[in-house]
Amino acid sequence: QKEVEQNSGPLSVPEGAIASLNCTYSDRGSQSFFWYRQYSGKSPELIMFIYSNGDKEDGRFTAQLNKASQYVSLLIRDSQPSDSATYLCAVHASGGSYIPTFGRGTSLIVHP
Amino acid sequence: SQTIHQWPATLVQPVGSPLSLECTVEGTSNPNLYWYRQAAGRGLQLLFYSVGIGQISSEVPQNLSASRPQDRQFILSSKKLLLSDSGFYLCAWSVLAGREQYFGPGTRLTVT
Numbered sequence: 001q002k003e004v005e006q007n008s009g010p011l012s013v014p015e016g017a018i019a020s021l022n023c024t025y026s027d028r029g030s031q032s033f034f035w036y037r038q039y040s041g042k043s044p045e046l047i048m049f050i051y052s053n054g055d056k057e058d059g060r061f062t063a064q065l066n067k068a069s070q071y072v073s074l075l076i077r078d079s080q081p082s083d084s085a086t087y088l089c090a091v092h093a094s095g096g097s098y099i100p101t102f103g104r105g106t107s108l109i110v111h112p
Numbered sequence: 113s114q115t116i117h118q119w120p121a122t123l124v125q126p127v128g129s130p131l132s133l134e135c136t137v138e139g140t141s142n143p144n145l146y147w148y149r150q151a152a153g154r155g156l157q158l159l160f161y162s163v164g165i166g167q168i169s170s171e172v173p174q175n176l177s178a179s180r181p182q183d184r185q186f187i188l189s190s191k192k193l194l195l196s197d198s199g200f201y202l203c204a205w206s207v208l209a210g211r212e213q214y215f216g217p218g219t220r221l222t223v224t
Contacts, residue, residue, distance in 0.1 A: 031210060032210050042217075043218045044156075044215050046213070046214065049211075088156070090213075097210060098209045104154070
């Protein structure tokens, strides 16, 4: 059973701080990793994807992947109240799997 | 650019009634299509996915069914709804296996 674990939160950070969201996965053969943001009552939207070990930066967002330790994280710099949402981690197994495994998400609250 | 549509946006149906939810994708050919359900406060549950016309894979045995009559059309159906079918239904597409998914706006279904 492939599992993706996230702390449900809520993670509360002050405006302007760095928010750090973490995700661990059980399938060592996982190949691709995704972060989605879901505002309350809305559908998930893709923020970032990462395939290789290391860091990938896109604006205020940085995804970090460590395959040896089986975790992927999302850093949000200069957090804004508009970043308040649930962040979903998704992982695809190896072999061209069509089916991602989603974590249950971490709720982030950025307070002014 | 690609766009994904879902309708209706909200639906209230009595127990035992039929269901038909539709999803269409524009701007891409031969997408992989997915139906998810998200119950209140819960994670994403994959219901069905399709890699081509007429090709449907079911992930969860239940009273729901899916069909893909055209390349960019995906339909979720039920002959008789249960109370437990209430939830937020999301259609998503991806260009290839193992790649990022793009979600439609969702249908919020309440079975009464």
